[in-house]
Amino acid sequence: MNPTMRQLEALVLVYRLGSITKAAAELRVTQSAISLLIRQIEENFQLKLFDRTTRALHPTAACREAIPAAERILSSARGLSQHMRDLVEVRTGRIAVAVSAGVASALLPRILARFRSRYPEVKIDLFDIAPDELLPFVTAGHAEFGIGSFEDDGTSEARIETLMQTPLSAIGVKDGRFEKRRRLTWADLTASDLIAMRRGTRIRTQIDEALAQTGQELKPALEVSLITTALALTAEGAGISILPAHMLPKAQFPTLAAVPLSQPIVNRHVSLLSRADFTLSPAAEQFAEIARRALSTK
Amino acid sequence: MNPTMRQLEALVLVYRLGSITKAAAELRVTQSAISLLIRQIEENFQLKLFDRTTRALHPTAACREAIPAAERILSSARGLSQHMRDLVEVRTGRIAVAVSAGVASALLPRILARFRSRYPEVKIDLFDIAPDELLPFVTAGHAEFGIGSFEDDGTSEARIETLMQTPLSAIGVKDGRFEKRRRLTWADLTASDLIAMRRGTRIRTQIDEALAQTGQELKPALEVSLITTALALTAEGAGISILPAHMLPKAQFPTLAAVPLSQPIVNRHVSLLSRADFTLSPAAEQFAEIARRALSTK
DNA sequence: CGGGTTCATAAGATAACCTCATGAATTGAT
DNA sequence: ATCAATTCATGAGGTTATCTTATGAACCCG
Numbered sequence: 154m155n156p157t158m159r160q161l162e163a164l165v166l167v168y169r170l171g172s173i174t175k176a177a178a179e180l181r182v183t184q185s186a187i188s189l190l191i192r193q194i195e196e197n198f199q200l201k202l203f204d205r206t207t208r209a210l211h212p213t214a215a216c217r218e219a220i221p222a223a224e225r226i227l228s229s230a231r232g233l234s235q236h237m238r239d240l241v242e243v244r245t246g247r248i249a250v251a252v253s254a255g256v257a258s259a260l261l262p263r264i265l266a267r268f269r270s271r272y273p274e275v276k277i278d279l280f281d282i283a284p285d286e287l288l289p290f291v292t293a294g295h296a297e298f299g300i301g302s303f304e305d306d307g308t309s310e311a312r313i314e315t316l317m318q319t320p321l322s323a324i325g326v327k328d329g330r331f332e333k334r335r336r337l338t339w340a341d342l343t344a345s346d347l348i349a350m351r352r353g354t355r356i357r358t359q360i361d362e363a364l365a366q367t368g369q370e371l372k373p374a375l376e377v378s379l380i381t382t383a384l385a386l387t388a389e390g391a392g393i394s395i396l397p398a399h400m401l402p403k404a405q406f407p408t409l410a411a412v413p414l415s416q417p418i419v420n421r422h423v424s425l426l427s428r429a430d431f432t433l434s435p436a437a438e439q440f441a442e443i444a445r446r447a448l449s450t451k
Numbered sequence: 452m453n454p455t456m457r458q459l460e461a462l463v464l465v466y467r468l469g470s471i472t473k474a475a476a477e478l479r480v481t482q483s484a485i486s487l488l489i490r491q492i493e494e495n496f497q498l499k500l501f502d503r504t505t506r507a508l509h510p511t512a513a514c515r516e517a518i519p520a521a522e523r524i525l526s527s528a529r530g531l532s533q534h535m536r537d538l539v540e541v542r543t544g545r546i547a548v549a550v551s552a553g554v555a556s557a558l559l560p561r562i563l564a565r566f567r568s569r570y571p572e573v574k575i576d577l578f579d580i581a582p583d584e585l586l587p588f589v590t591a592g593h594a595e596f597g598i599g600s601f602e603d604d605g606t607s608e609a610r611i612e613t614l615m616q617t618p619l620s621a622i623g624v625k626d627g628r629f630e631k632r633r634r635l636t637w638a639d640l641t642a643s644d645l646i647a648m649r650r651g652t653r654i655r656t657q658i659d660e661a662l663a664q665t666g667q668e669l670k671p672a673l674e675v676s677l678i679t680t681a682l683a684l685t686a687e688g689a690g691i692s693i694l695p696a697h698m699l700p701k702a703q704f705p706t707l708a709a710v711p712l713s714q715p716i717v718n719r720h721v722s723l724l725s726r727a728d729f730t731l732s733p734a735a736e737q738f739a740e741i742a743r744r745a746l747s748t749k
Numbered sequence: 750c751g752g753g754t755t756c757a758t759a760a761g762a763t764a765a766c767c768t769c770a771t772g773a774a775t776t777g778a779t
Numbered sequence: 780a781t782c783a784a785t786t787c788a789t790g791a792g793g794t795t796a797t798c799t800t801a802t803g804a805a806c807c808c809g
Contacts, residue, residue: 155528157456159766174786186767188788193765198535201730207774207787214545214595214732215538222531226524230453233520237496240513247512297512432499434512457797472755484798486757491796505756505805754807765796776785 154197158230161223163190164202168212168220173205239274246436247276251291253284253301255380256423259402261300264447268440275436284355291426297437298427300444302355302397312429317399317448321360321419322411324387324394324401332410339369339414346392348383349373356421360395363419371395384409397421399448423448452495456528459521461488462500466510466518471503537572544734545574549589551582551599553678554721557700559598562745566738573734582653589724595735596725598742600653600695610727615697615746619658619717620709622685622692622699630708637667637712644690646681647671654719658693661717669693682707695719697746721746 156164166176167187177184195202202216212220239245252261257279265277280296287299292310300316323342325331349371350357357376364371374392377383383394384406398411399421425441427433433441454462464474465485475482493500500514510518537543550559555577563575578594585597590608598614621640623629647669648655655674662669672690675681681692682704696709697719723739725731731739 155456155525155532157765158453159455161528172786173788182766183768184787185769185789189766192788198532199539200535200733204729205787206728208776208785209728210787211729213730215535218538219531219535222527222534226527226531229520229524229527230459233517233524234453234496236520237498237513237517240516241497430504430507431502431509432511435498455796470755480797481799482756483758483800487797490757503756506754506807508756750809752808755805757804758802759800760802761798761800763796763798765794767792767794769790769792771789771791773788774786777783779780779782 156194156197156223158227160190160194160197161227163187164194164216165220165223165227167191167203167210168216171210173210241435243272243275243436243439245274246434247278248434248437248440249278249280249296250437250440251280251282251287251296251299251301253287253299253303254281255284255397255400256301257281258381258405259400260423260448262402264300264440264444267447268443271443272436272439277440287426291428294428294431297431297433298425298441300423300425302421302423303426304355310429312427314425314445315422316425316445317423318420319398319423320413320415321356321395321421322398322401322413324384324396324398324409324411326387326390326408327410331412334412336415337412338416339364339371340416342393342395342414343372346374347371348375348377348386348392348394350380350383350396351376351378354378356396359421360419363417367417399423454492454495454521456525458488458492458495459525461485462492462514463518463521463525465489465501465508466514469508471508539733541570541573541734541737543572544732545576546732546735546738547576547578547594548735548738549578549580549585549594549597549599551585551597551601552579553582553695553698554599555579556679556703557698558721558746560700562598562738562742565745566741569741570734570737575738585724589726592726595729595731596723596739598721598723600719600721601724608727610725612723612743613720614723614743615721616718617696617721618711618713619654619693619719620696620699620711622682622694622696622707622709624685624688624706625708629710632710634713635710636714637662637669638714640691640693640712641670644672645669646673646675646684646690646692648678648681648694649674649676652676654694657719658717661715665715697721 162180163176166179167173170176170179173187173191174184177187180187191203200215201213202219204211204213236245280290282290284301284303287301287303288311290296291299323337349360360371375386377386380396380400383396384401386392387394388406388408398413401409401411425444460478461474464477465471468474468477471485471489472482475485478485489501496513498513499511500517502509502511534543578588580588582599582601585599585601586609588594589597621635647658658669671693673684675684678694678698681694682699684690685692686704686706696711699707699709723742
């Protein structure tokens with residue numbers, strides 16, 4: 154029969170303190186409890202571990218052989234507990250996060266900075282992938298959760314929480330007038346050169362569908378694949394980009410401003426995606442919480 | 452709080468089998484017992500270890516981190532149990548034995564051979580020391596027990612058990628007549644050249660005291676310090692040695708024979724000496740047992 | 750949709766564990 | 780030498796842990 158932790162604890166402590174009474178005091182139990190534990194472990198092993206007169210207490214050879222093993226076991230158990238506590242208190246851990254490219258460049262840096270300053274010990278595996286990949290990637294378990302814009306396709310495998318919702322905006326060069334506008338309509342843009350995402354991308358599809366419902370149509374001068382391309386072109390004066398406001402990283406493009414578009418207002422969601430049937434690790438939970446705060450106060 | 456062995460056992464088994472029910476079957480308890488153990492360890496750690504729907508069971512990241520540690524702990528515990536069992540069953544161990552020189556050469560070889568063939572895994576530290584050293588050596592804890600001839604000085608620290616008792620004998624060369632004698636008296640020897648241990652040795656002291664009580668006196672032609680010297684001299688025809696019969700190793704001196712001396716009979720004891728307040732290890736116990744049998748049947 | 754499977758949970762039984770009270774042996778001080 | 784103090788052992792009794800039984804809920808599969 155295997156010894157219990159309690160028995161090993163008693164064994165080591167009695168050995169170290171050379172006394173049942175002292176060991177009992179250390180463990181905050183009565184002397185008879187320890188006396189019993191020692192007897193139990195001796196019965197388990199069918200072996201005397203201490204030669205004890207009423208006065209003195211001497212470990213036997215067998216005891217001396219057992220002590221190192223017992224100490225190893227106890228310290229491993231304590232180490233395990235400590236490690237688990239560290240995980241709970243996010244002093245250690247590793248999380249895998251998937252983000253769509255747009256989120257990665259515009260929103261993630263701030264979230265990441267906050268998280269890393271708060272929980273510097275946690276390792277982060279960052280996967281910046283195409284928006285369409287987000288859902289399967291997380292569902293397959295490659296990442297604990299994902300942040301980005303994607304369709305809720307209704308499969309119950311995923312837990313989806315909307316973190317922020319920003320209107321599609323016109324992004325143009327600050328010229329003293331443009332950035333003062335509180336609002337623009339789609340119709341206001343007909344005279345301008347427009348830069349939009351290529352047909353087939355999620356953003357573009359959403360725009361086209363929304364405009365079609367109001368009998369309008371987007372006629373971009375330029376179509377691009379990457380958000381940063383659009384922004385760079387706009388910054389160079391090539392035209393006005395049509396993008397969700399949150400996708401403009403202000404630090405990176407200080408000369409640009411975003412003005413919300415109305416009639417119709419087309420909202421883009423940024424959501425947090427995770428597997429419905431899996432608990433987030435404490436570290437991931439904290440990451441999600443920081444993402445929530447960073448994006449909701451915006 | 453530290454996890455219990457039982458909890459770790461359940462954790463590892465559930466992880467390995469991917470099922471609470473199967474783990475329960477393996478441990479011969481009900482499913483609910485395991486369910487409870489898992490919940491307990493989760494509460495201890497304040498951490499989900501398995502994401503479980505009613506159907507499936509998935510280890511969390513924390514669980515995967517815990518498993519190796521848990522397995523180490525369990526296998527150490529089993530290793531410890533195994534080691535203790537090996538000690539009990541004398542499949543391993545190490546014993547320190549002290550013997551006086553006379554015993555070492557004449558009696559020990561046979562005991563040792565038997566013990567080693569029966570318990571080949573046990574390491575033996577053999578100390579062949581002067582008879583006077585035997586008691587302090589064992590009392591000081593340098594050897595688990597000793598075998599030899601010594602005075603029982605009455606201090607209760609030692610446990611003394613007489614293993615054999617042999618009369619002092621005349622040891623001479625087999626010449627067709629000498630070895631046929633069943634018995635000789637001390638008086639019979641007055642005409643012969645006698646070889647005895649030097650004055651001051653225990654054997655000699657005992658002889659002198661016993662003879663003095665019957666008004667006799669030993670007048671050796673030669674006095675030596677070592678038993679083998681006496682035997683070698685006798686074998687070379689230098690005279691008759693006066694020694695306990697058991698001190699003649701027959702294999703080593705095939706030409707010699709021992710004839711008990713009477714009037715008076717002077718008995719020498721060979722005893723097993725151990726510390727009264729210490730338990731013998733299982734290996735030592737077996738060694739003592741073999742010594743007992745080897746010497747009593749003689 | 751119903752039988753079969755798996756996990757969760759509540760209640761009760763059993764076993765493990767601890768405390769309390771007491772005794773025996775030994776030490777050390779008077 | 781005697782007596783108080785210390786230390787360990789042990790038996791009785793209560794508390795806590797642990798297991799079983801019984802049942803329910805969720806899910807899968809045919």
